Amino acid sequence: xxxxxxxxxxxxxxxxxxxxxxxxxxxxxxxxxxxxxxxxxxxxxxxxxxxxxxxxxxxxxxxxxxxxxxxxxxxxxxxxxxxxxxxxxxxxxxxxxxxxxxxxxxxxxxxxxxxxxxxxxxxxxxxxxxxxxxxxxxxxxxxxxxxxxxxxxxxxxxxxxxxxxxxxxxxxxxxxxxxxxxxxxxxxxxxxxxxxxxxxxxxxxxxxxxxxxxxxxxxxxxxxxxxxxxxxxxxxxxxxxxxxxxxxxxxxxxxxxxxxxxxxxxxxxxxxxxxxxxxxxxxxxxxxxxxxxxxxxxxxxxxxxxxxxxxxxxxxxxxxxxxxxxxxxxxxxxxxxxxxxxxxxxxxxxxxxxxxxxxxxxxxxxxxxxxxxxxxxxxxxxxxxxxxxxxxxxxxxxxxxxxxxxxxxxxxxxxxxxxxxxxxxxxxxxxxxxxxxxxxxxxxxxxxxxxxxxxxxxxxxxxxxxxxxxxxxxxxxxxxxxxxxxxxxxxxxxxxxxxxxxxxxxxxxxxxxxxxxxxxxxxxxxxxxxxxxxxxxxxxxxxxxxxxxxxxxxxxxxxxxxxxxxxxxxxxxxxxxxxxxxxxxxxxxxxxxxxxxxxxxxxxxxxxxxxxxxxxxxxxxxxxxxxxxxxxxxxxxxxxxxxxxxxxxxxxxxxxxxxxxxxxxxxxxxxxxxxxxxxxxxxxxxxxxxxxxxxxxxxxxxxxxxxxxxxxxxxxxxxxxxxxxxxxxxxxxxxxxxxxxxxxxxxxxxxxx
Ligand code: PMP
Numbered sequence: 001x002x003x004x005x006x007x008x009x010x011x012x013x014x015x016x017x018x019x020x021x022x023x024x025x026x027x028x029x030x031x032x033x034x035x036x037x038x039x040x041x042x043x044x045x046x047x048x049x050x051x052x053x054x055x056x057x058x059x060x061x062x063x064x065x066x067x068x069x070x071x072x073x074x075x076x077x078x079x080x081x082x083x084x085x086x087x088x089x090x091x092x093x094x095x096x097x098x099x100x101x102x103x104x105x106x107x108x109x110x111x112x113x114x115x116x117x118x119x120x121x122x123x124x125x126x127x128x129x130x131x132x133x134x135x136x137x138x139x140x141x142x143x144x145x146x147x148x149x150x151x152x153x154x155x156x157x158x159x160x161x162x163x164x165x166x167x168x169x170x171x172x173x174x175x176x177x178x179x180x181x182x183x184x185x186x187x188x189x190x191x192x193x194x195x196x197x198x199x200x201x202x203x204x205x206x207x208x209x210x211x212x213x214x215x216x217x218x219x220x221x222x223x224x225x226x227x228x229x230x231x232x233x234x235x236x237x238x239x240x241x242x243x244x245x246x247x248x249x250x251x252x253x254x255x256x257x258x259x260x261x262x263x264x265x266x267x268x269x270x271x272x273x274x275x276x277x278x279x280x281x282x283x284x285x286x287x288x289x290x291x292x293x294x295x296x297x298x299x300x301x302x303x304x305x306x307x308x309x310x311x312x313x314x315x316x317x318x319x320x321x322x323x324x325x326x327x328x329x330x331x332x333x334x335x336x337x338x339x340x341x342x343x344x345x346x347x348x349x350x351x352x353x354x355x356x357x358x359x360x361x362x363x364x365x366x367x368x369x370x371x372x373x374x375x376x377x378x379x380x381x382x383x384x385x386x387x388x389x390x391x392x393x394x395x396x397x398x399x400x401x402x403x404x405x406x407x408x409x410x411x412x413x414x415x416x417x418x419x420x421x422x423x424x425x426x427x428x429x430x431x432x433x434x435x436x437x438x439x440x441x442x443x444x445x446x447x448x449x450x451x452x453x454x455x456x457x458x459x460x461x462x463x464x465x466x467x468x469x470x471x472x473x474x475x476x477x478x479x480x481x482x483x484x485x486x487x488x489x490x491x492x493x494x495x496x497x498x499x500x501x502x503x504x505x506x507x508x509x510x511x512x513x514x515x516x517x518x519x520x521x522x523x524x525x526x527x528x529x530x531x532x533x534x535x536x537x538x539x540x541x542x543x544x545x546x547x548x549x550x551x552x553x554x555x556x557x558x559x560x561x562x563x564x565x566x567x568x569x570x571x572x573x574x575x576x577x578x579x580x581x582x583x584x585x586x587x588x589x590x591x592x593x594x595x596x597x598x599x600x601x602x603x604x605x606x607x608x609x610x611x612x613x614x615x616x617x618x619x620x621x622x623x624x625x626x627x628x629x630x631x632x633x634x635x636x637x638x639x640x641x642x643x644x645x646x647x648x649x650x651x652x653x654x655x656x657x658x659x660x661x662x663x664x665x666x667x668x669x670x671x672x673x674x675x676x677x678x679x680x681x682x683x684x685x686x687x688x689x690x691x692x693x694x695x696x697x698x699x700x701x702x703x704x705x706x707x708x709x710x711x712x713x714x715x716x717x718x719x720x721x722x723x724x725x726x727x728x729x730x731x732x733x734x735x736x737x738x739x740x741x742x743x744x745x746x747x748x749x750x751x752x753x
Contacts, residue, residue: 002339002387003056003271003303007130007164009155010139011042011117011171012062012087013096014069014076017108017256017295021101039257039295040076042096042117043139043169046260046296047267050286051137052081052388054268054303055339059129061086063120069095079377080297081339081388088124090116102294106252118145125155131162135267139260140171141185142178149181156188165190165270168220169263174202187219191270193263193283196227208233212242224280226262226287228255234280245280248288248313257296262287268303272327281320285310301390302705303328338370338703339387346374346386360484361398367710368699378405380719383707391707392728396715399569399594402650403640404719410598410636417632428628434635438606441638443577444586445606449615451625454568455483457591457603458529460620462487464589464607465527465562468614473521474564475528477508479536482529482566482591508534509542511551518555527562527589528552532570532579533676538691538711540684541676549585556588562611565590568603572596572641573650573679573715578606598637600630646718647679653725654678654716660729668736682713685739693739700738706731 018036025031040049048058060082064070066089073095074084096115100108117140130136136159141148159166168189170182179202186192192199192215196208205211212223212235222236228247235242265286269279285306289299300306307328311321350373351357356365357373364371372385381404383393396402403410417430435448451457462474482488486499504521506514508530518525530552534542556563565587570579572595580587588611593603601624607615641647655678665672671686685693694710701708706728708714 002341003051003054003268004134005132006048006051006056006058006135006137006267006271007061007086007133007159008044008048008051008058008082008137008139009061009086009120009125009130010044010137010141011096011143012040012045012060012064012073013042013098013115013117014073015039015041015098015100015256015296017100017102017254019102019254019294020104022103024101035294037295038072038076039297040073041098041257041260041296043171043260043263044137045073045077045139046257047137047139047169047263048082049077049080049297050257050261050264050290050300051267052077053300054264054286054306056135056268056271057081057083057339057341059083059086059133061120061125061130063088063090063093063116063118063124065089065093065095065116066091067094069097076297079379079384081376081384086126086129088120090119093119100256102254102256106255106291108254108256114143117143118147120144120147122147122151122154125151127155127158130155130158130164133159133162133164134271135165135167137263137267138166138168138185138189139263141168141182142174143171148185153184153188156185160188167191167193167263167267167270169193169259170198170202172198174198176202176204178202183218186215189220191222191224191266192220193224193226193259193266195259196225196230199223199225209242222276224262224266224276224283226259226283232262232280232284234276236276239276243277243280245277245284246316248284248310248317250288250292252291254294254298255291256294257290257298258287260296261290261300264300265306269324272324274324274327278320278323281310281317282306282324285313285317288313338389340372342386343372343374361712368695368702370699370703380404380406381717381721381724389705391702391705392720392724392731393717394706394708394714394728395712396717397599398712399573399715400597400599401715401717402572402595403598403637403644403646404717405599407598407637407640407719409640410600410633413636414600414629414633417629420628422629423624423627427626428631430628430631430635431626434631437635437638438604441576442590442606443581444588444590444608445578446609447607447612447615449605449607449620450631451603451605451620452601452622453483453603454566454591454593455485455488456622456625457568457593457605458482458488458564458566459485460605460618461562461564461589461591462527462529463618463620464605464611464615465564467618468611469526469561471524471526471561472502473504473524474502474526475504475506475514475517475521477530477534478505479539480508480531480534480566481536482531483568509545509548511548511555514552514555518559518561525559525561527564528556529564529566531566532574535569535676535680535682535713537713540673541680541682541713543677544580544583546583546585549580549583553585562588564588567591568593570680572638573647574677576638576641576647596637597630597634598640600633602630602634641718644718649718650679650716650720651677653718653720654681656722656725657681657716657728660725661732664729664733664736668740670736670739676713679716680713681716683708693742696742697732697735697739701731701735704731704734706735708732
C-alpha cells in the first residue's frame, strides 16, 4: 500500500561520512577508517529517503548544484524511489555538502558547504504538485535564503488550499533572531519537528516545555521535539501538557540523520492517521533505527521492519506498534509499505503502446498480482521495483546477473570502454582479448564467436553444425527450451510446419530415446542439442546422468554429428570451464549468453577445431553484435568470477538457502521438492500440478521481499550475503505459512491436494 504523496521541500545535502575518526592526523598524515559512505541528507532529502522507504510517494523539491555531487545525491534518492523531478540544478554552484568524521562514540562534528540550498526560487516550484500532496514537508526554512520571506508563504498556502498538512523542521541550531523569519511559516504549520536544542535556541527558552508553548502560541497546531536519549515530547495547541515518548535503546553507530528519520516516522504516522503519541512512537523507532548504521539512510528498511522493531521495544512500544499496524492494514504490520501505484500507472500506459502491455519471459501476466512488472534498479543482491519496494533478488534478471547488480569491477570496465566507444565501424580490441580468455577458460573451446542473445547462440550452433556436416536434422530433448525463434519457441503462434520439420526429439536422461531418434534421423543427423541439466520451466529439475552425457558423446561421434551444449542458462554459474567439465564430457559446440557479462548484452558460441572451418563459412551478424562495451564487461566478469571464487560462493549461499527452505518446509509440515544445483534451485509442492501452491508461495515471498518465481528456476548470485539469505528466508517462512493457510482453508481448487 502507499501511504500517500509527500512533497519534501528544502535542504538537499550530500553527506560524506567516515568512521571511526578519533582525530584529524597532523600535517600530511593519513588515517585508516573502517567505512566511508555518501548519503542523501538534509531535512528534505534525508526525510524524503526515509519516508520513501516507509511507503510514501515522495516528490523532492530543492536546489542543487550542477555537479557530480548532485548526480550522486539524485541517484541515492531515486534508488529508494524518491521522485527527484522537483530538484533544480543551479549552474556554477556546488551542491550543499557535509563531511562528517564520526567518532567511535557516534558523535559527529560537521564540515559544511551551504552550496545551492538557499538558491531555490518560487518559480522553480510546481505548486500544483504541492497542492495535490497529502503532506508538505518544509525541511529547513531557516536555510532557504530569499525564498523564506519571498514565496514560501505562497507554497504553504498552495498546500493548505489543496488540503495538505504542513510539517516544518529546521536545519541549523538557530537563535532568537530566526524566530522573526520563521514566524510566518510556523503560524501556518500543522506540525513543527525540531530537536530540543533548536527549539530552545530559537525561542530563547532554556526549557523545551516552555519553548513548545511559545511555538504553539504562534499558531502552530502541534510540536514534537526530539531529545536524543530522552526520547521525544509531543504537544498540540489546547492539548495540555506535552506527552513524553521514551527513547529506544540501541547500540549507536552514528546519530546522523536521526532527526530526519524521526520526521519520516512521525509523518508516516500522520499519513496513517495515527494519534499524535503513536506518530511520535514511530518517529522515535525510526530515529533509533537510523542510529544503528552509518549515515542518514541507515537502519530503516520499510514500514513493516520499523513496526516490528517498535513492537519488540517494550510493552508501550508494542501497543503503539499494534495500533499503527492495524492502521497500516494488517494485524502484524508485515507486508505493509508495499507500494504499487507507479507500477500500475506504467502498466496502464504500456497497454496502449506495447502489445499485451508486455511480452516474453518477463511478462507478469500469468503471475500473481503482487509481482511488479517494472523495475527501477539493483545493487548487489537487492533490487527495487519502480515503486521503490525492495527485494532480495533470487531471479537475477532470469540469469544474467551472476556477480550481483552493479558489480564494481564489471561496471568500471564497461564505463572505461564506453568512454572510448561502443558501436563502431569494427569491434574493439576487447573482442580478441575476450575470445582468447574464453578459449583459455572453457576446456573444449578452440575459438569463439559473439552475438547478443542465447537464441542467437543456439541457432548459430545449429547452423554451424549443418554447414559442417551438410545434414539437416537436430535432436532436442522434449520440453527443453533453447530460445524464441520459430524453430525453438515454445508457443506456436506464427510458427510454420517447415520451421520445425528438421527437429527430432528424445527424452532427457534417456539414452535409448536419443538412440531411437538418431536412427530415425538416419544419415541426415547434423547435431544433438542438450542442456547441462534438465531445467524445463514448471517441472522439477533433473541433474544430468553422466552415463547419458557420455552416451550422447559416443552417439554423435559414431554418427559424425555435432554435440551441442546449450550452456545459455547455466554457463558460468556451475563451472568456469563449462557446465559439463566436472563430468568430463566435451561438446563440439557450446552456446552461451545470460551470465557471461554480468547483465551486459552478449552471447557467445564456442567451438572445437573440427568446426572452425564451418564456423568461418556461415554468414552470421547483427547490428549490435560487435559492440565493445559488453565484451569489456565480459572480460571483467570472467576475471571477477575467478578472483572472487564466485562459483564456490554461490554454491555455499545456495546450500544455506536450500537447508533453510528444507527446514522451513518440514516445520510447516509441507512436502516439497527442491531440485537442481544449489545455485539454480526450483521449488515445487507435492501434487501441485497446476502450480496453485507454488503461486501462493511465490506471491507471499514477493510481498515479503524475496523475488522468486512459481514456474521458473531461481538464480543465486555471488553478491548474496548472510543477511540477504536471512532476509530471503524470513520471507519464505512467511510464504510457507501462507501455503499452509491456503491448504487449511481448502479453497476449491486446492481441495485435491
Ligand atoms: N537456451 C536456454 C537454456 C535458455 O535458458 C535460454 C533463455 N532462457 C535461451 C536458450 C535463449 O536465450 P535468449 O532469451 O537470450 O535468447
